Amino acid sequence: MSTLQWGxxxxxxxxxxxxxxxSSLDEDLILAPFDLECSRGHVEALRGGRIVSEAQAAQxxxxxxxxxxxxxxxxxxxxxxxxxxxxxxxxxDARVREIAGAAGELLHAGRSRNDQVATTLxxxxxxxxxxxxxxxxxxxxxxxxxxxxxxxxxTVVAGxxxxxxxxxxxxxxxxxxxxxxxxxxxxxxxxxxxxxxxxCPLGSAALAGSSLPLDRRQAARALGFTLxxxxxxxxIGNRDVxxxxxxxxxxxxxxxxxxxxxxxxxxxxxxxxxxxxxxASTGSSLMPQKRNPDPFELVRAHAxxxxxxxxxxxxTLCGLAPSYQRDLQETKSATIAIAEDGVAVLDAFERALxxxxxxxxxxxRAAAAGYTVATDVADALxxxxxxxxAAHALVGAAVAQAELDGRALDASDLAQLAVxxxxxxxxxxxxxxxxxxxxxTHGSTSPDEVRSQIEAVSAELASLARQLA
Ligand code: ARG
Numbered sequence: 001m002s003t004l005q006w007g008x009x010x011x012x013x014x015x016x017x018x019x020x021x022x023s024s025l026d027e028d029l030i031l032a033p034f035d036l037e038c039s040r041g042h043v044e045a046l047r048g049g050r051i052v053s054e055a056q057a058a059q060x061x062x063x064x065x066x067x068x069x070x071x072x073x074x075x076x077x078x079x080x081x082x083x084x085x086x087x088x089x090x091x092x093d094a095r096v097r098e099i100a101g102a103a104g105e106l107l108h109a110g111r112s113r114n115d116q117v118a119t120t121l122x123x124x125x126x127x128x129x130x131x132x133x134x135x136x137x138x139x140x141x142x143x144x145x146x147x148x149x150x151x152x153x154x155t156v157v158a159g160x161x162x163x164x165x166x167x168x169x170x171x172x173x174x175x176x177x178x179x180x181x182x183x184x185x186x187x188x189x190x191x192x193x194x195x196x197x198x199x200c201p202l203g204s205a206a207l208a209g210s211s212l213p214l215d216r217r218q219a220a221r222a223l224g225f226t227l228x229x230x231x232x233x234x235x236i237g238n239r240d241v242x243x244x245x246x247x248x249x250x251x252x253x254x255x256x257x258x259x260x261x262x263x264x265x266x267x268x269x270x271x272x273x274x275x276x277x278x279x280a281s282t283g284s285s286l287m288p289q290k291r292n293p294d295p296f297e298l299v300r301a302h303a304x305x306x307x308x309x310x311x312x313x314x315x316t317l318c319g320l321a322p323s324y325q326r327d328l329q330e331t332k333s334a335t336i337a338i339a340e341d342g343v344a345v346l347d348a349f350e351r352a353l354x355x356x357x358x359x360x361x362x363x364x365r366a367a368a369a370g371y372t373v374a375t376d377v378a379d380a381l382x383x384x385x386x387x388x389x390a391a392h393a394l395v396g397a398a399v400a401q402a403e404l405d406g407r408a409l410d411a412s413d414l415a416q417l418a419v420x421x422x423x424x425x426x427x428x429x430x431x432x433x434x435x436x437x438x439x440x441t442h443g444s445t446s447p448d449e450v451r452s453q454i455e456a457v458s459a460e461l462a463s464l465a466r467q468l469a
Contacts, residue, residue: 048215165370249342
């Protein structure tokens with residue numbers, strides 16, 4: 001039996017090298033269970049339209065079930081790899097024809113690989129969006145659990161901008177900040193799932209719909225879609241969901257990568273804020289003392305790689321007329337690469353995070369250094385009636401003098417500032433904890449605010465978990 005689903009109009013076989021060049025089997029074999037599901041939906045469309053008899057539909061269904069078993073035990077992959085198939089879709093069709101005999105020849109009636117690929121890719125996207133959402137949820141939940149603990153311990157850390165000490169913050173506050181993008185990612189993945197389920201391309205055939213009375217509603221319902229897609233031409237060339245899934249993964253990996261970068265810096269002895277446990281550290285083949293944060297470095301690199309794959313998929317689409325062009329095959333492999341790698345990276349990131357322990361003493365020392373209370377002192381002057389510009393200049397000068405003296409801002413500075421500002425006395429926070437406690441705005445690092453941030457994120461996570469279940 002030929003591995004090709006076409007050929008009647010050709011006089012000669014294709015060039016073997018070109019056939020291999022055009023094959024996407026290596027990349028799309030992973031779609032086998034989803035193509036099988038899609039084929040189950042097509043049998044419903046054939047049955048509902050009485051294009052096949054009940055008996056033939058039953059034969060097709062049991063052949064698909066048999067292929068399902070072969071996919072699970074690896075026999076199907078061996079079958080597919082032994083010959084040059086154009087893609088997994090052709091390989092499944094061939095195997096069904098082998099198993100179901102004459103009835104198998106009917107499976108592809110009214111179907112094109114164009115609507116088949118589009119539908120299979122949506123089913124895959126639904127599955128991977130769920131996996132992405134679960135990982136993003138679990139990472140956020142782990143960060144919030146740690147925030148809760150650090151809030152109880154009152155751990156403080158120097159909040160930085162430009163990597164320079166800016167203002168002291170609670171470590172719990174920073175951990176909540178790290179969790180927020182993952183919460184947003186869960187929403188993004190959920191949106192991908194919703195969009196994917198909204199509209200089923202199956203039955204759009206090659207581009208124009210079919211002259212066979214396919215029951216598209218029945219197929220869409222059987223596969224868990226809300227409705228059949230509206231316009232066949234749009235449906236077969238549409239890769240919106242694939243791109244949105246790619247985007248959701250790329251964004252999540254970029255967020256993971258930013259935290260990875262922070263932890264890589266923090267694990268260097270110069271910072272010494274964290275220690276990455278043995279389970280997540282690697283050594284050097286030459287330098288016996290080394291302890292390297294490789295998993296976090298690899299998260300960074302994989303994030304960059306996924307941006308490249310995503311840009312590739314976008315680039316592929318931008319030159320294509322709105323219909324099926326063979327180039328679309330490459331958006332399939334890019335989507336699979338991003339999603340499979342994305343799930344693996346998020347899993348590794350979650351494991352590496354669990355191996356991080358905090359050096360709280362070291363963080364506390366750094367939080368007090370670097371004049372991180374200067375803004376609170378200026379705020380105190382403003383509260384006493386000094387203008388913002390004048391307060392900034394006065395405190396700036398006090399910092400410059402303290403720096404010359406090699407000391408922190410202290411009570412003597414407050415007394416001198418009061419004199420210069422023409423006020424009786426000045427009270428202002430002079431240590432990290434007092435600075436944190438002085439914060440009054442909604443969303444700030446004050447302990448009460450951080451407590452309510454943790455409560456709000458936890459409540460959102462619990463409701464998202466219910467939606468994901
Ligand atoms: N292998 C192609 C893909 O996966 C399917 C090609 C279908 N259509 C066609 N007209 N050649 O996208």
